[in-house]
Amino acid sequence: MKRSLIAAGAAAAALALGLAGCAGTGSSSPGSGTAGSTTLRVAVWNLQQTPEFGALFSAFEKANPSITIQPVDILAANYEDKITTMLAGGDTTDIITVKNLTDYAGYAQKKQLVDVADVVKSLPTTDIPATESYKTGSAYYAVPYRQDFSVLYYNKKMFADAGVADPENLTWDEFAADAAKLTTGDGADKVYGAYLHTWNSMVQGYAAAQQDKSYDKPDYSWMADQYKLTLGMQKAGTIMDWATANSQQVQYKDMFEKGKAAMVPMGTWLIAPLLADTKAGTTDVDWGIAPIPQLKSGTKITTMGGPTGFGINKNSKNTAAAEKFLTFAAGPEGAKAVAAVGIVPAYHSDEITKQYFGLDGMPSDALSKTAFDPDVIRPDGPTGTNAAAIGTILNQEHQLIMTGSSSVADATAEMASRVKSDVLHQ
Numbered sequence: 001m002k003r004s005l006i007a008a009g010a011a012a013a014a015l016a017l018g019l020a021g022c023a024g025t026g027s028s029s030p031g032s033g034t035a036g037s038t039t040l041r042v043a044v045w046n047l048q049q050t051p052e053f054g055a056l057f058s059a060f061e062k063a064n065p066s067i068t069i070q071p072v073d074i075l076a077a078n079y080e081d082k083i084t085t086m087l088a089g090g091d092t093t094d095i096i097t098v099k100n101l102t103d104y105a106g107y108a109q110k111k112q113l114v115d116v117a118d119v120v121k122s123l124p125t126t127d128i129p130a131t132e133s134y135k136t137g138s139a140y141y142a143v144p145y146r147q148d149f150s151v152l153y154y155n156k157k158m159f160a161d162a163g164v165a166d167p168e169n170l171t172w173d174e175f176a177a178d179a180a181k182l183t184t185g186d187g188a189d190k191v192y193g194a195y196l197h198t199w200n201s202m203v204q205g206y207a208a209a210q211q212d213k214s215y216d217k218p219d220y221s222w223m224a225d226q227y228k229l230t231l232g233m234q235k236a237g238t239i240m241d242w243a244t245a246n247s248q249q250v251q252y253k254d255m256f257e258k259g260k261a262a263m264v265p266m267g268t269w270l271i272a273p274l275l276a277d278t279k280a281g282t283t284d285v286d287w288g289i290a291p292i293p294q295l296k297s298g299t300k301i302t303t304m305g306g307p308t309g310f311g312i313n314k315n316s317k318n319t320a321a322a323e324k325f326l327t328f329a330a331g332p333e334g335a336k337a338v339a340a341v342g343i344v345p346a347y348h349s350d351e352i353t354k355q356y357f358g359l360d361g362m363p364s365d366a367l368s369k370t371a372f373d374p375d376v377i378r379p380d381g382p383t384g385t386n387a388a389a390i391g392t393i394l395n396q397e398h399q400l401i402m403t404g405s406s407s408v409a410d411a412t413a414e415m416a417s418r419v420k421s422d423v424l425h426q
Contacts, residue, residue, distance in 0.1 A: 038321045039068045042095040042310075043083060045076040051272065051341040052146070053097075059337035060328050067321050087112040087313065094316040095325060098142045098309045101133060101379055102387040108134075109385045113141040113311035114319060119326050128330060130307035130346045133379075142311035143330040144346035146338060148267040149305025150206070150380070151289040151371045153274075158182055158191070158262040167263065167290040168367055172206075172229050175263070175293040179238040182262040193238040195261035196230060197252045198245050200398035201304065201380045202265065203230050209304035209378035210295050215390050216382065218420035220412040225295075227401055227408045234402075242402035257283035265292055267305060267380075268372075271362070272342030278361045288363045289371040300375035307346055389423045 044053045057069040072093050074082045080103055083096060087107070096113065098104045107113050120140045125131045130144040152175075154167050164181050167174075179193025196202045207226040208215060233239045240250065240261075253273055255261040264270075277283045292303045310329055312322045328334050332352075335345035339356055353372070357364045382390040397415045400406035406414070420426045 037066050037068060038318055039070050040095060040318055040321055040325060041070045041072050041093045042097065042325075043072045043074060043079075043086070043093050044097050045074050045079040045099075047071050047073040051276075052338045052343045055337045055341045056145070056329060056334055059333065060325060063328065063333065064324065067324070069325075090315055091313070092315045092317055093313055094318050094322045096311045096313055098311050100308070100381070101306050101383045102381055102391055104134060104142055104309070104311075105384055105387040107311060108136045108139075108141045111141075112314055114314055114316070114322075115139040115141060116143060116312060116323065116326060119143055119323050119330075122327055123330055124332075124347075127332075127348050128346050129348070130309075131330070133307050133383075134309060142309040143326050144307035144309040145329040145334055146308045146343050147305065147346040147377075148269050148308070148344055149374060149377045150265055150267055150292045150303045152292050153256055153264045153266060153270060153287055153289055155256070155259065155262045156286045156288050158259070162262075166288070166367055167293075168370075169291065169297060170293040171297050172226070172293045172295060174297075176229055176233050176238070179233060179263060180236060183238045191259065192240055192255075192261045194233070194263040194265075195245075195250075195252060195255040196233075196239050196265065198242055198250075198402075200395045203227055204394055204398065205304040205380045206265075206292070209376075209380070210302045212378065215394070216384060216386055216419075216424070218416040218424065218426070220394075220415045223412055224408050227412075231401070231408070242399075246399075256287070257285050259285060268344045271344070275342045275359060275361045288365060289368045291371045291374065301370075301373075302376040302378065303374045304380040305377045306380050309346075386423050390419055393418045393422070 042057070044050065047053055053071060057071065061067065061069060079099060083103070084106070086093060087096070096107070098107065117138065117140050120131060120143060123131065123143065128144065130147045131140070133144065134140045134142045152167055152170070156166070159166060159182070162182050164178055167178060170178065175194065182193035184191045203226050204223055207213070207223045211222050213222050234241050244250070252264055252266055253270060256264045257274070257277060274283070274287060291301045294302065310326050312319055312326065316322055330346060332347055332349065335347035335352055338345050339352055342359060345352065356362065357369065381387070382394070394415055397406065397411040401408055401411045
């Protein structure tokens with residue numbers, strides 16, 4: 001039986017944090033600060049724009065008054081490079097937020113994080129299926145606190161005005177057909193039937209997930225049909241062309257909230273800002289979510305996604321307190337805290353799902369609830385020790401395809417050739 005996904009509460013503004021102290025000393029003894037207290041330094045990105053961190057840290061401090069969280073705030077665009085430099089240089093920041101599985105693969109390969117298998121054993125892992133994404137041999141170098149996956153956001157009013165049925169159980173071909181019906185206007189007044197963001201995962205990721213393909217096998221011909229569909233929509237003008245979206249740094253949130261696109265395939269991370277912006281009055285979009293389109297009708301709902309987690313720096317001086325934080329963040333109490341700001345936790349329960357759909361502004365129709373309970377979630381990009389190198393090659397060739405600089409056949413063949421020779425050394 002499928003397990004329902006999580007959540008709880010409302011509120012989409014960042015919680016105020018009291019920041020104090022510096023890294024402690026002694027792995028099991030209290031760190032610096034007031035007598036008997038420990039300060040944990042946690043690497044995060046864009047703290048003020050990422051309310052989940054404030055919610056989670058506040059809840060943890062309330063439950064553990066002897067431990068203070070000190071965020072180490074890093075610009076999101078620089079996060080991966082900064083963390084790489086910090087870990088290589090012996091920085092003692094206690095906890096590292098692990099953005100994605102590609103980054104995780106690098107940390108695990110270099111053994112820069114503490115094995116937290118004992119933490120995993122203490123968790124209700126049957127309710128946290130994303131935990132297995134971090135299994136590396138017999139070790140776990142992180143635990144998940146959230147689990148995102150792709151759904152189809154759609155503008156209910158635009159669908160109704162165009163006389164188009166809600167996007168229930170669409171195939172990709174039906175998605176393209178609906179986008180054509182929903183595209184109106186031209187120039188500055190143009191409204192696209194859909195918007196596909198510039199990330200290569202928006203083509204390659206869906207193709208891989210729904211065909212259960214591996215990125216580390218140097219044959220990418222299975223991407224061809226998804227590229228054919230995407231390029232066809234681009235040529236027809238039912239989606240914004242890739243070059244324009246890339247050069248103008250178009251934001252998918254703006255395209256949807258400002259009514260410039262009727263459908264946007266995107267991760268569940270978009271829910272929190274939609275709720276926040278609706279509450280703030282900066283958008284009045286009447287929105288819902290549907291399952292991501294599938295290759296064929298009548299099949300299981302398969303989508304792509306991945307966890308976000310926390311790992312403990314091997315140079316941390318406060319590993320006992322850090323383990324306590326990881327246990328809290330991955331479990332039901334951490335889930336309640338992040339769900340309260342519209343984030344999808346890694347911990348699953350029927351109760352939290354019910355609470356999530358009680359959030360102010362959250363669509364609670366049957367189709368939205370179906371979208372929130374996919375049958376299969378597969379990684380949205382390469383994983384494993386070669387993830388970063390393979391990902392770079394696939395992204396470079398993606399850009400050539402989308403700008404018309406290379407044919408799909410030539411680019412996918414080049415992907416295979418480069419991965420085989422440059423990464424796998426075959």
